[in-house]
Amino acid sequence: MNKISEAVISRLPRYHRYLGELLSQNVERVSSEELSRLMNVTASQIRQDFNNFGGFGQQGYGYNVQFLYDEIGKLLGLDKPHKMVIVGAGNLGRAIANYGNFKNRGFEITALFDENPALVGMKTAQGVVMDIESIFDYVKENQVDIVALCLPKEPATEIAEKLVECGIKAFWNFAHTDLKFADDVQVENVHLSESLMKLCYKIKENK
Numbered sequence: 310m311n312k313i314s315e316a317v318i319s320r321l322p323r324y325h326r327y328l329g330e331l332l333s334q335n336v337e338r339v340s341s342e343e344l345s346r347l348m349n350v351t352a353s354q355i356r357q358d359f360n361n362f363g364g365f366g367q368q369g370y371g372y373n374v375q376f377l378y379d380e381i382g383k384l385l386g387l388d389k390p391h392k393m394v395i396v397g398a399g400n401l402g403r404a405i406a407n408y409g410n411f412k413n414r415g416f417e418i419t420a421l422f423d424e425n426p427a428l429v430g431m432k433t434a435q436g437v438v439m440d441i442e443s444i445f446d447y448v449k450e451n452q453v454d455i456v457a458l459c460l461p462k463e464p465a466t467e468i469a470e471k472l473v474e475c476g477i478k479a480f481w482n483f484a485h486t487d488l489k490f491a492d493d494v495q496v497e498n499v500h501l502s503e504s505l506m507k508l509c510y511k512i513k514e515n516k
Contacts, residue, residue: 397459
């Protein structure tokens with residue numbers, strides 16, 4: 310398979326979400342034109358994206374929604390569970406931990422860590438918040454696929470570097486900095502403020 314562009318990869322979760330909604334409505338088949346109208350993406354773009362992975366359907370017959378949902382799920386790695394820990398048990402960290410849909414999609418949050426004495430020992434749905442100093446032993450002794458960083462910039466960078474040394478290969482980073490490591494360490498940098506700024510731009514342009 311040829312290398313898939315980041316633009317195509319970024320659209321896969323959206324396809325998966327819309328197909329999940331169609332399944333909840335008991336829709337069995339969908340054409341690229343119907344999916345186009347739902348997602349506001351051209352039918353041609355949808356077909357081009359799917360052709361990167363073999364097409365998924367017969368021309369003129371549409372797509373089997375369950376099959377397409379499952380196959381895109383496999384492409385996204387959702388066909389197996391992923392264990393995740395959260396570093397930073399403040400408001401954002403706890404909100405992520407309490408979002409039930411992650412578990413429904415196979416993301417199991419196994420522990421939360423924080424350095425704040427007021428938070429360490431707090432009971433959550435995932436157990437007691439643990440002292441951040443224990444995270445390095447924890448990831449060495451337990452299977453951890455993803456670390457979610459809900460920390461300020463400076464400690465996030467330092468802790469992430471130490472976690473890489475402990476063998477962590479994937480970070481979901483909410484810290485206000487872009488983490489960069491060797492190619493074998495995957496990082497998804499999430500900047501909530503940038504998304505809000507884009508919305509502000511759209512508001513300004515439409516006045």
